[in-house]
Amino acid sequence: MKFFIDTANLQQIAEAKDLGILDGVTTNPSLMAKEGITGKSEIYKHYKKICDLVEGDVSAEVISTDYEGMIREGKELAMISENIVVKVPMIKDGVKALVEFTKLDIKTNCTLVFSAGQAILAAKAGATYVSPFIGRIDDSGWNGMQLISDIYDIYSLQGYDTEILAASIRSGLHIVDAAKAGADVVTCPLDAIMSLLKHPLTDIGLEKFLADHAKAAK
Numbered sequence: 001m002k003f004f005i006d007t008a009n010l011q012q013i014a015e016a017k018d019l020g021i022l023d024g025v026t027t028n029p030s031l032m033a034k035e036g037i038t039g040k041s042e043i044y045k046h047y048k049k050i051c052d053l054v055e056g057d058v059s060a061e062v063i064s065t066d067y068e069g070m071i072r073e074g075k076e077l078a079m080i081s082e083n084i085v086v087k088v089p090m091i092k093d094g095v096k097a098l099v100e101f102t103k104l105d106i107k108t109n110c111t112l113v114f115s116a117g118q119a120i121l122a123a124k125a126g127a128t129y130v131s132p133f134i135g136r137i138d139d140s141g142w143n144g145m146q147l148i149s150d151i152y153d154i155y156s157l158q159g160y161d162t163e164i165l166a167a168s169i170r171s172g173l174h175i176v177d178a179a180k181a182g183a184d185v186v187t188c189p190l191d192a193i194m195s196l197l198k199h200p201l202t203d204i205g206l207e208k209f210l211a212d213h214a215k216a217a218k
Contacts, residue, residue, distance in 0.1 A: 001179045004056070004187035006167070008035045008046065012190045013053055019193075024056035026109070026131075026167070026187040028087070029063065044080055051081035059109045059129075059187075061087035062097075070097040078106045085109045085128060090118045095125045102126030109165065119151045123160035129185065134178065135168035144168070145177045152182030172196045 002023035005016045008031040016022040027050070032038070037046045047060050058081070062073040070093060074086040085107040088094045094110065101108045102125065109129040110122035114137060122130040132151065134144030151164050166178040169188035172195035178186050 001183060002056075002185040003193060004059075004165070004185055005190055005193065006031070006169075006187045007189060008032045008037060008050070010049060010053065013050060016190055016193060017054060021193075022054060022056070023185070024058060024083075024187075025050055025054055026059040026087070026165075028061045028111075044076070047077070047080050047084065051083040054083065056083065057085045057107065057128075058083045059085045059087045059111075061111065062089075065089065065091065065093065067093040067096050070094065071100055074101055074106060074108075075104075078104075087111050088127075090114075090122065095121055098122065098125035098127050111167070114147075116147065116150045116154060119147075119162075119164075120154060120158075123155060123158070123162040127162050129163050129165040131165045131167040131187075133168035134166055134174060135170045137168075145181045148178055148181035148183050156182075172198075 003021050004024040004026050005013055005022060006026045008027045013025060032043050037043055051058050060077045062070045064070045064073050070088060077084050077086050086101055087109045088097050089112050090110055098108050098110060107128040109131055110127040111131045113119055113130050113132045119130050132147050137144035137147060148164060148166055163184035165185040165187060166183040167187050169175060169186050169192055171192055175186050
Protein backbone atom coordinates (compact mmCIF):
# COMPACT_ATOMS: atom_id res chain seq x y z
CA MET A 1 0.00 0.00 0.00
CA LYS A 2 1.28 3.44 -0.95
CA PHE A 3 1.50 6.34 1.50
CA PHE A 4 0.54 9.83 0.33
CA ILE A 5 0.65 12.86 2.61
CA ASP A 6 -2.37 15.16 2.50
CA THR A 7 -0.97 18.68 2.87
CA ALA A 8 0.44 21.70 1.06
CA ASN A 9 3.08 22.28 3.75
CA LEU A 10 6.54 21.83 2.23
CA GLN A 11 8.20 21.18 5.59
CA GLN A 12 5.80 18.34 6.40
CA ILE A 13 6.26 16.88 2.92
CA ALA A 14 10.05 16.99 3.37
CA GLU A 15 9.76 15.32 6.79
CA ALA A 16 7.60 12.54 5.36
CA LYS A 17 10.05 12.12 2.50
CA ASP A 18 12.95 11.82 4.94
CA LEU A 19 11.22 8.78 6.47
CA GLY A 20 11.79 7.04 3.15
CA ILE A 21 8.21 5.79 2.83
CA LEU A 22 6.52 8.69 1.00
CA ASP A 23 4.95 7.75 -2.33
CA GLY A 24 3.07 10.94 -3.21
CA VAL A 25 1.07 13.99 -2.15
CA THR A 26 -2.55 15.07 -2.27
CA THR A 27 -3.66 18.62 -1.73
CA ASN A 28 -6.58 20.91 -2.44
CA PRO A 29 -7.55 24.62 -2.41
CA SER A 30 -8.37 24.50 1.32
CA LEU A 31 -4.93 23.13 2.18
CA MET A 32 -3.31 25.72 -0.09
CA ALA A 33 -5.22 28.52 1.65
CA LYS A 34 -4.12 27.13 5.02
CA GLU A 35 -0.53 27.76 3.94
CA GLY A 36 -1.39 31.26 2.74
CA ILE A 37 -1.11 30.27 -0.93
CA THR A 38 -3.77 32.12 -2.92
CA GLY A 39 -4.23 33.14 -6.53
CA LYS A 40 -3.88 30.87 -9.55
CA SER A 41 -0.29 31.82 -10.35
CA GLU A 42 0.96 31.29 -6.79
CA ILE A 43 -0.94 28.02 -6.43
CA TYR A 44 0.57 26.68 -9.65
CA LYS A 45 4.06 27.73 -8.49
CA HIS A 46 3.49 25.92 -5.21
CA TYR A 47 2.43 22.76 -7.04
CA LYS A 48 5.74 22.95 -8.92
CA LYS A 49 7.64 23.20 -5.62
CA ILE A 50 5.84 20.13 -4.31
CA CYS A 51 6.56 18.21 -7.52
CA ASP A 52 10.24 19.15 -7.30
CA LEU A 53 10.31 17.80 -3.76
CA VAL A 54 8.74 14.37 -4.33
CA GLU A 55 9.13 11.67 -6.97
CA GLY A 56 5.60 10.28 -6.83
CA ASP A 57 2.17 11.47 -7.91
CA VAL A 58 0.89 14.87 -6.76
CA SER A 59 -2.88 15.37 -6.90
CA ALA A 60 -3.85 18.91 -7.96
CA GLU A 61 -7.53 19.82 -7.81
CA VAL A 62 -9.53 21.69 -10.45
CA ILE A 63 -11.72 24.53 -9.23
CA SER A 64 -14.23 24.53 -12.09
CA THR A 65 -17.39 22.45 -11.87
CA ASP A 66 -18.29 22.60 -15.58
CA TYR A 67 -16.81 20.29 -18.21
CA GLU A 68 -15.04 22.93 -20.30
CA GLY A 69 -13.53 24.58 -17.25
CA MET A 70 -12.29 21.29 -15.81
CA ILE A 71 -10.66 20.33 -19.11
CA ARG A 72 -8.97 23.72 -19.41
CA GLU A 73 -7.68 23.67 -15.84
CA GLY A 74 -6.67 20.02 -16.01
CA LYS A 75 -4.53 20.62 -19.09
CA GLU A 76 -2.86 23.58 -17.37
CA LEU A 77 -2.17 21.57 -14.25
CA ALA A 78 -0.79 18.61 -16.20
CA MET A 79 1.73 20.94 -17.85
CA ILE A 80 3.26 21.85 -14.46
CA SER A 81 4.97 18.48 -14.06
CA GLU A 82 4.67 14.86 -15.11
CA ASN A 83 3.99 14.13 -11.41
CA ILE A 84 0.65 15.91 -11.54
CA VAL A 85 -2.56 13.93 -11.18
CA VAL A 86 -5.64 16.02 -11.97
CA LYS A 87 -8.17 15.85 -9.15
CA VAL A 88 -11.77 15.86 -10.45
CA PRO A 89 -15.00 15.83 -8.39
CA MET A 90 -17.52 13.02 -8.69
CA ILE A 91 -20.22 14.95 -10.57
CA LYS A 92 -21.72 14.48 -14.04
CA ASP A 93 -19.33 16.85 -15.79
CA GLY A 94 -16.52 15.40 -13.71
CA VAL A 95 -17.16 11.92 -15.12
CA LYS A 96 -17.16 13.36 -18.65
CA ALA A 97 -13.87 15.12 -17.86
CA LEU A 98 -12.37 11.88 -16.56
CA VAL A 99 -13.15 10.21 -19.89
CA GLU A 100 -11.49 13.04 -21.82
CA PHE A 101 -8.41 13.11 -19.59
CA THR A 102 -8.09 9.35 -20.04
CA LYS A 103 -8.06 9.86 -23.82
CA LEU A 104 -5.38 12.54 -23.37
CA ASP A 105 -3.30 10.20 -21.18
CA ILE A 106 -3.57 12.60 -18.22
CA LYS A 107 -3.65 10.87 -14.83
CA THR A 108 -6.70 11.59 -12.68
CA ASN A 109 -7.97 11.29 -9.13
CA CYS A 110 -11.76 11.17 -8.78
CA THR A 111 -12.47 12.83 -5.44
CA LEU A 112 -15.48 13.17 -3.13
CA VAL A 113 -16.57 9.56 -3.61
CA PHE A 114 -19.06 8.25 -1.05
CA SER A 115 -20.63 5.16 -2.64
CA ALA A 116 -19.72 2.02 -4.54
CA GLY A 117 -21.85 3.22 -7.46
CA GLN A 118 -19.79 6.38 -7.76
CA ALA A 119 -16.61 4.28 -7.62
CA ILE A 120 -17.88 2.15 -10.52
CA LEU A 121 -18.53 5.27 -12.62
CA ALA A 122 -15.06 6.59 -11.86
CA ALA A 123 -13.44 3.30 -12.91
CA LYS A 124 -15.54 3.10 -16.09
CA ALA A 125 -14.41 6.64 -16.94
CA GLY A 126 -10.79 5.57 -16.60
CA ALA A 127 -9.79 7.34 -13.37
CA THR A 128 -6.27 6.55 -12.19
CA TYR A 129 -7.38 6.84 -8.57
CA VAL A 130 -10.74 6.90 -6.81
CA SER A 131 -10.88 8.67 -3.44
CA PRO A 132 -13.54 7.49 -0.95
CA PHE A 133 -13.68 9.89 2.02
CA ILE A 134 -13.55 7.53 4.99
CA GLY A 135 -13.73 9.98 7.87
CA ARG A 136 -16.63 11.92 6.39
CA ILE A 137 -18.55 8.70 5.78
CA ASP A 138 -18.00 7.69 9.41
CA ASP A 139 -19.20 11.16 10.49
CA SER A 140 -22.47 10.57 8.63
CA GLY A 141 -23.13 7.39 10.61
CA TRP A 142 -22.01 4.88 7.96
CA ASN A 143 -18.96 2.61 7.78
CA GLY A 144 -16.22 4.10 5.63
CA MET A 145 -14.02 1.00 5.76
CA GLN A 146 -16.88 -1.15 4.54
CA LEU A 147 -17.01 1.06 1.45
CA ILE A 148 -13.30 0.47 0.83
CA SER A 149 -13.92 -3.27 1.11
CA ASP A 150 -16.92 -3.12 -1.24
CA ILE A 151 -14.98 -1.14 -3.86
CA TYR A 152 -12.07 -3.58 -3.59
CA ASP A 153 -14.39 -6.55 -4.18
CA ILE A 154 -16.06 -4.87 -7.17
CA TYR A 155 -12.80 -3.77 -8.78
CA SER A 156 -11.29 -7.23 -8.28
CA LEU A 157 -14.30 -8.97 -9.82
CA GLN A 158 -14.59 -6.57 -12.74
CA GLY A 159 -10.89 -6.20 -13.43
CA TYR A 160 -10.80 -2.41 -13.10
CA ASP A 161 -7.32 -0.86 -13.01
CA THR A 162 -8.35 2.18 -10.95
CA GLU A 163 -6.49 2.34 -7.64
CA ILE A 164 -8.41 2.83 -4.38
CA LEU A 165 -7.06 5.88 -2.57
CA ALA A 166 -8.47 6.02 0.95
CA ALA A 167 -8.92 9.70 1.84
CA SER A 168 -10.13 11.59 4.92
CA ILE A 169 -7.85 9.34 7.00
CA ARG A 170 -7.63 10.61 10.57
CA SER A 171 -5.59 8.13 12.57
CA GLY A 172 -3.09 5.32 12.49
CA LEU A 173 -5.95 2.87 13.07
CA HIS A 174 -7.62 4.20 9.92
CA ILE A 175 -4.42 3.47 7.99
CA VAL A 176 -4.24 -0.12 9.27
CA ASP A 177 -7.94 -0.73 8.62
CA ALA A 178 -7.65 0.71 5.09
CA ALA A 179 -4.78 -1.68 4.37
CA LYS A 180 -6.86 -4.61 5.64
CA ALA A 181 -9.84 -3.53 3.51
CA GLY A 182 -7.78 -3.52 0.31
CA ALA A 183 -6.88 0.14 -0.27
CA ASP A 184 -4.03 0.65 -2.74
CA VAL A 185 -3.16 4.04 -1.26
CA VAL A 186 -3.87 6.05 1.89
CA THR A 187 -3.55 9.81 2.04
CA CYS A 188 -3.40 11.43 5.44
CA PRO A 189 -1.80 14.13 7.58
CA LEU A 190 1.76 13.59 8.76
CA ASP A 191 0.69 13.01 12.35
CA ALA A 192 -1.42 10.01 11.31
CA ILE A 193 1.62 8.44 9.62
CA MET A 194 3.87 9.21 12.59
CA SER A 195 1.36 7.65 14.99
CA LEU A 196 2.15 4.26 13.44
CA LEU A 197 5.57 4.48 15.09
CA LYS A 198 4.15 4.67 18.58
CA HIS A 199 3.42 1.82 20.95
CA PRO A 200 3.96 1.80 24.72
CA LEU A 201 5.54 -1.66 24.65
CA THR A 202 8.12 -0.41 22.16
CA ASP A 203 9.07 2.40 24.56
CA ILE A 204 9.22 -0.01 27.50
CA GLY A 205 11.27 -2.52 25.54
CA LEU A 206 13.74 0.10 24.33
CA GLU A 207 14.14 1.49 27.85
CA LYS A 208 14.90 -2.02 29.14
CA PHE A 209 17.40 -2.75 26.35
CA LEU A 210 19.25 0.49 27.06
CA ALA A 211 19.23 -0.16 30.81
CA ASP A 212 20.60 -3.70 30.31
CA HIS A 213 23.29 -2.36 27.97
CA ALA A 214 24.30 0.25 30.51
CA LYS A 215 24.68 -2.46 33.17
CA ALA A 216 26.72 -4.69 30.87
CA ALA A 217 29.02 -1.83 29.91
CA LYS A 218 30.09 -1.17 33.51
